[in-house]
Amino acid sequence: MPLTPAQIPEFINAISAAINQHADEITELDQAIGDGDHLFNLQRGLEALQSHAAEIAALDWPAAWQKIGMTVMAAIGGASGSLYATLFIGLSKHGKDKPTDMRTFAEALQAAVAAVKQRGKADVGEKTMLDVWVPAAETLARAASSGKDLNAILDQVCAAADAGVESTRDMLATKGRASFLGERSKGHIDAGAKTAQLMIAAIARHIRQAA
Amino acid sequence: MPLTPAQIPEFINAISAAINQHADEITELDQAIGDGDHLFNLQRGLEALQSHAAEIAALDWPAAWQKIGMTVMAAIGGASGSLYATLFIGLSKHGKDKPTDMRTFAEALQAAVAAVKQRGKADVGEKTMLDVWVPAAETLARAASSGKDLNAILDQVCAAADAGVESTRDMLATKGRASFLGERSKGHIDAGAKTAQLMIAAIARHIRQAA
Amino acid sequence: MKKFIDSPGTLLDTSLQGFAKAHADIVEVRTQPNFVLRKQRKTGKVALISGGGSGHEPLHAGFVGYGMLDAACPGQVFTSPTPDQMLEAAAAVDGGAGVLFIVKNYAGDVMNFEMAAEMLDGPSATVLVDDDVSLPKDHPIGRRGVAGTTIVEKILGAAAEQGYDLAACKALGERVVRATASMGVALTSCTVPALGHPTFELGADEIEIGVGIHGERGRETGKLLSASEIVGRIAGHIQQELNPPSGQAVLLHVNGFGATPLLELHLVYELAWQYWRERGLNIQRSLVGNFTTSLDMAGCSLTLSLLDDEMLGLWDAPVNTAALRWGC
Amino acid sequence: MKKFIDSPGTLLDTSLQGFAKAHADIVEVRTQPNFVLRKQRKTGKVALISGGGSGHEPLHAGFVGYGMLDAACPGQVFTSPTPDQMLEAAAAVDGGAGVLFIVKNYAGDVMNFEMAAEMLDGPSATVLVDDDVSLPKDHPIGRRGVAGTTIVEKILGAAAEQGYDLAACKALGERVVRATASMGVALTSCTVPALGHPTFELGADEIEIGVGIHGERGRETGKLLSASEIVGRIAGHIQQELNPPSGQAVLLHVNGFGATPLLELHLVYELAWQYWRERGLNIQRSLVGNFTTSLDMAGCSLTLSLLDDEMLGLWDAPVNTAALRWGC
Ligand SMILES: Nc1ncnc2c1ncn2[C@@H]1O[C@H](COP(=O)(O)OP(=O)(O)O)[C@@H](O)[C@H]1O
Ligand SMILES: Nc1ncnc2c1ncn2[C@@H]1O[C@H](COP(=O)(O)OP(=O)(O)O)[C@@H](O)[C@H]1O
């Protein structure tokens, strides 16, 4: 059952539900070592996507990713806004003229995550969303190319995302606002890493249910 | 034992001690229905008087009262500053060319209190220092002209001052900052009435001890 | 209490020294007694002197300069200044055309300025500002002077600069006062440095309606309302007071009490603007910001001034002070 | 949370409408996407565009006008604006001589302005402001841009008005940034409207040293100090950073974070002035007030800019904006 952009509205709803369910936790995290707006930033982005969902659902994948990227770019702001815009525009660029199977998606995701690294001048180990997106994308690529079944792939990706979030707890932040706190940034997980993991988990859950 | 300006430094010290002893109470009162500065205003005035005390002690009564009036006028500010300046300048004016016995002082005080009324456009019953100064001055005049002994006079004046303070408790303030509160001004005694009573009591106590 | 101070006793004097240095092109500060005067003085012009307790900055010292005040007499925090300050200020700035005292209607201010006027040798007059409509018109000591003072001082400053004589300044001042009404709301109290704690406590869902500018309680403690409701409420009192005809030209002033962000003050301005536009007013001029403050109080007031052509022209005339500057 | 708002979601947009009306002689506000632009535009001049999260008012919208910015892009409270705002602003104010973005060094601001610059058709350049010396020079994402931004925007605004080209504006901007250092202290946190409670809690005897302008904690929580001690402490960091030679001409800026009264800011100015006079500096210009705020945070920062004759002349050049106005 290949995924199509027609399912995008459901994914947006699934992600929104997950984010809203963890609203207080997200805000507490971004407040502890950031500036407390991460939840609202994502919510603004998700609302904008929801209001364009029907339009997006009618596009092909590259056009859909592009539209998603431009939508969040204009709606979110902050660090996460430009990073997610970069991620989705990256998916659009790298998914063009390719079949939309899991392997090509995994490749596109890795390329898009590389673009995010470049945009953020960051990499794993700096206490950011990249500590989730990088291992998740790598795990997806590895699992997809090894021909595992869908559920196993999803389980592995989710596990990588979970581990990624947890890894940020004791890190010294060297990127993002948390880095201003120096040593005081330790002991809290990163809000952007947490929401990346929530998104990945929500999508995985939705795919499993739909399957 | 006629009082002379040489005793003024002792009176100032006695008043300062009384005010400082009731510092918190005074501030609480002026805060409840005023703006909380009455204590500091009086303290500034008393400090200024202390630093001019030796000079004042060397003057005759009218000159001493005048100097006291000008000193508090420049040091206190606020409503109480102009009112006490008016009181002391009034004592100076009305004490001129008269013997300095209790009766003439009592007359001068009544005239000075009348000047305060005029300055403040106020009278008894408006929840101000006049609720102490007016009955105290009247009682002094009555007692002094009836030829009572000094202790009896002092007792009566102090009793009038005490009753005056207490009378302000249930009054509706119609003058001073407390009047802005309307009905909310009821239930608190007036800070300026309280400090007037403290001054009168301190002077009476000092005269008794000196006698 | 958390404030930038070394001690409450030195705050005012040190701050005045800093003010003098930061605005050395416009003002001078004299001490013992304290007053602020403009650097460029002018003979033959009515000298405008105001003053009041400190803690309302930029009022009044921030309004000393070309086209506004000639001198300001700062008292201790929330305490009226003393007559000797006013007399020294008058001696320094009197340009031979008399002295006009602009006094906010508080017993302490009124009495101290009155004593100064009595002791002053030359001619003087006084304009009493009593724009606070949270008190009834027949209040026994009259209404308080609050944020409308800025408008009175600006318009009179321009008039004096243009050569109005003492009587004309006084008459104009009283006209502006009559045409001006204000009302304020506090979200928090403020902390007087010498006291060290807030003057009153407000619940987390309470506001104080109809406050003055000294951190004292208002006429009424109410439940927290939305900005629209608050504006409707206080604008309603002002509207009732001034009862302006449709089409009336007005100046709308939103004044912050010190701790309310500009973001909120501009929101309040927008809501007040809508309120009065719906009532047909012609909002010709505006002033939004912290001008008549109460130390660190959160809150704001609305002031409406009905403008005639003369007042409008004087409002627009050049002014060059620390806190208000345009046209020069 | 007690604020003048109807809802956190409408605060910014309504406030911008109020801002537009209150300063209709100077600015226009466009919506969807939001940006503020000056009314009188000029062709052949480098267009200066800044922006950032809201909550720092008057920065940046209050600096739009003659002699300073051409446009400002306000993001949500404490959230960087988005590239579409910058692109629309650029389209509206580009006078044919290119666009200079003035960006405070925060990841979100930097990345969003970078995306806009990438998407922009015409020539553009960026000046990054990173004046906060509470962070070490080698901080992995560089130092934050704080109150020095006002100085950079004023000087560049005058330069662009005088016809400096894009490369000259960029070079000058970077020179001003290098010559400028700031450091701030918070006495309280602030309350972001969408959050509804203070971002962090400070004890009654604690201060936060080395804070940015987003209500985030600083480098260090310390015990409450006297104003002299605080000034000595933060001025010391700035002094160490800039290490100015004796006799150096400087601009000294005391910036309030929003809830600190002018009385205290002028006291801080006096103490900072004494600090640097003792070190032989020639304090030629000053700016004291709330310019780069953090909503309702109590606190302030010191900024020192080493001035050369060119910078001094540009600082003095006429400016006519909502928040800074002189010489015109
Ligand atoms: N340079 C960066 N590279 C990657 N991720 C980053 C970077 N800077 C910040 N982030 C991520 O963005 C999150 C914060 O997003 P958000 O709160 O929406 O924006 P802001 O930091 O501008 O307030 C951080 O928790 C972190 O995961
Ligand atoms: N018009 C008046 N007539 C008489 N006494 C007054 C008047 N106004 C105020 N007072 C007295 O002055 C006291 C307040 O003095 P103070 O706090 O020093 O000055 P302020 O009211 O200016 O802050 C009041 O408690 C009251 O007793």
Ligand SMILES: [Mg+2]
């Ligand atoms: Mg954030």
Ligand SMILES: [Mg+2]
């Ligand atoms: Mg008082």
Ligand SMILES: [Mg+2]
């Ligand atoms: Mg007082």
Ligand SMILES: [Mg+2]
């Ligand atoms: Mg943010």
